[in-house]
Amino acid sequence: MLKNDVKSTPNGFFAKNGKNQKKSTIFVPANSNLFFDMIDTSAFQGKTAAYFTLGCKLNFSETSTFGKLLHDMGVRTAQKGEQADICLINTCSVTEVADHKCRQAIHRMVRNHPNAFVVVTGCYAQLEAEAVAKIEGVDLVLGSDEKANLIQYLSDAWGGTVKDTPYYIKKTKDIKTFAPSCSRGNRTRYFLKVQDGCDYFCTYCTIPYARGFSRNPSIASLVAQAEQTAAEGGKEIVLTGVNIGDFGKTTGEQFIDLVKALDAVEGISRYRISSLEPDLLSDELIAYCAESRAFMPHFHIPLQSGSDTVLKLMHRHYDSQLFADKIQKIKAVMPDAFIGVDVMVGCRGETPECFQETYNFLERLDVTQLHVFPYSERPGTSALSIPYVVNDKDKKLRSKRLLALSDEKTEAFYRSYIGQEAEVLFEKAPRGKAMHGFTRNYIRVELPASQADPLLDNQLVKVRLGELTADKQALRVDRIIL
Numbered sequence: 001m002l003k004n005d006v007k008s009t010p011n012g013f014f015a016k017n018g019k020n021q022k023k024s025t026i027f028v029p030a031n032s033n034l035f036f037d038m039i040d041t042s043a044f045q046g047k048t049a050a051y052f053t054l055g056c057k058l059n060f061s062e063t064s065t066f067g068k069l070l071h072d073m074g075v076r077t078a079q080k081g082e083q084a085d086i087c088l089i090n091t092c093s094v095t096e097v098a099d100h101k102c103r104q105a106i107h108r109m110v111r112n113h114p115n116a117f118v119v120v121t122g123c124y125a126q127l128e129a130e131a132v133a134k135i136e137g138v139d140l141v142l143g144s145d146e147k148a149n150l151i152q153y154l155s156d157a158w159g160g161t162v163k164d165t166p167y168y169i170k171k172t173k174d175i176k177t178f179a180p181s182c183s184r185g186n187r188t189r190y191f192l193k194v195q196d197g198c199d200y201f202c203t204y205c206t207i208p209y210a211r212g213f214s215r216n217p218s219i220a221s222l223v224a225q226a227e228q229t230a231a232e233g234g235k236e237i238v239l240t241g242v243n244i245g246d247f248g249k250t251t252g253e254q255f256i257d258l259v260k261a262l263d264a265v266e267g268i269s270r271y272r273i274s275s276l277e278p279d280l281l282s283d284e285l286i287a288y289c290a291e292s293r294a295f296m297p298h299f300h301i302p303l304q305s306g307s308d309t310v311l312k313l314m315h316r317h318y319d320s321q322l323f324a325d326k327i328q329k330i331k332a333v334m335p336d337a338f339i340g341v342d343v344m345v346g347c348r349g350e351t352p353e354c355f356q357e358t359y360n361f362l363e364r365l366d367v368t369q370l371h372v373f374p375y376s377e378r379p380g381t382s383a384l385s386i387p388y389v390v391n392d393k394d395k396k397l398r399s400k401r402l403l404a405l406s407d408e409k410t411e412a413f414y415r416s417y418i419g420q421e422a423e424v425l426f427e428k429a430p431r432g433k434a435m436h437g438f439t440r441n442y443i444r445v446e447l448p449a450s451q452a453d454p455l456l457d458n459q460l461v462k463v464r465l466g467e468l469t470a471d472k473q474a475l476r477v478d479r480i481i482l
Helices: 057-072 096-112 123-127 129-133 146-159 207-211 219-231 255-263 283-291 308-314 320-333 352-364 392-415
Strands: 006-009 012-017 024-029 048-053 086-091 117-122 138-142 190-193 236-240 270-273 298-304 338-345 369-374 421-427 435-438 444-447 460-468 475-480
Touching: 048 057, 048 096, 057 086, 057 146, 057 190, 057 236, 086 096, 086 123, 096 117, 096 123, 117 123, 117 146, 123 129, 123 207, 129 138, 138 146, 190 219, 219 255, 255 270, 255 283, 270 298, 283 320, 298 308, 298 320, 308 352, 320 338, 338 352, 338 392, 352 392, 369 392, 392 460, 421 444, 444 460
Parallel strands: 048 086, 086 117, 117 138, 190 236, 236 270, 298 338, 338 369, 444 475
Antiparallel strands: 006 012, 012 024, 421 435, 421 460, 435 444, 460 475
8 A cells, every 4th residue: 555645435445645736546445455565655756657558448547547556656657759767568469460569569668668667467468478578678567467566566676576587477267356447547538447357258259368257346436436536527437347237246236236326426427338248238227328317328339240140159148139129229218329339250150141141230220330340360269169261351341341331320320410409528639639529429529729728628518510520530510509
């Protein structure tokens, strides 16, 4: 635990650290070992750090939390072009391409900061710890359980107590730590980690091996973090995790109860749920969100395939009819809901006929946007035993078709709101650049640089929505309604 101010609560404590009036607060659940030793902060004072994150929103949230912890220990974020004393790379391993990008990022950070102490963590570090540790310039590799104690490992390394082997990894079955994270980095929106790990073991996926089994903190601890976010002036929180709908495995609670408890937190105007498995998206949750004070009409639901044949090969927990029923139920009570869908193309067993089933299914489905990604062979996964293999050329063609369908759906959705009034939460923009924000139902809105005002950052502003931008990625602000 840090030596500075600590305020205890029944569910954990708030640890304050920093100098003079620049103290910041981090909530630590009672069952967390995030701070398990008295750490001498003097070794951190005046140092600089550089960060690089690959992968999902959860990774970005965790990196932001690491940055906040180091900042509170006296470490400043290195400016562009400045040599850093510490480099932290938070990795992803969802595809073979992601692994390659991780290696590139590590080499680049080592090259750009030759005298830095380089730490690598995240999913790729967990799955390929020994290989990562052998990369020239890497000083420390932390697995999914160990990254929660990043500060302690750094302190030990500088104090000469670190082991000869520069990597610390536990087996999947032994990954039990939940590292809390609620931070915003350089964004307006906060990202609250409510769950980690996954018990599903889909045939194509390595995430359960990289992050361990499903686990979560208590509702009370998450409410405390949301209350702290409100106290800091935050207005929107995105709930992040690996399999959020599975919340409760650790504490015996339910996701719907978490949603209701967070909805009651004063000061938070908006919540978004980053992703929910269709079989865990209950009718009760849909009905509650439709009447909710702060949960937005915005859902992101992984489909992966619209072919029941492929879904069975993937060992998914639903069929296409269940998925279609969930979409219909959402639209029945929230017709303005933005619905994003994950789709994988070219997985083993996806014949041309199976892909066409997926395309036809999505074409008639009332969704807003498709997140399309090609299947990637992952060592150790049971998908490798499926005989039918899709070549790279066909994967690219299938991705292109679905991305074109996605563009059509998103543009049609956006166009239907031209001329309407909407409330937008604006985010800070670089000087001289257009300002952007999102409506309640996740339409991206652009305010020209000539009208951008720093005072609008993190403010809910009512606007009249204008035409599509040239790249069709946003609607312009026709006018601000005072």
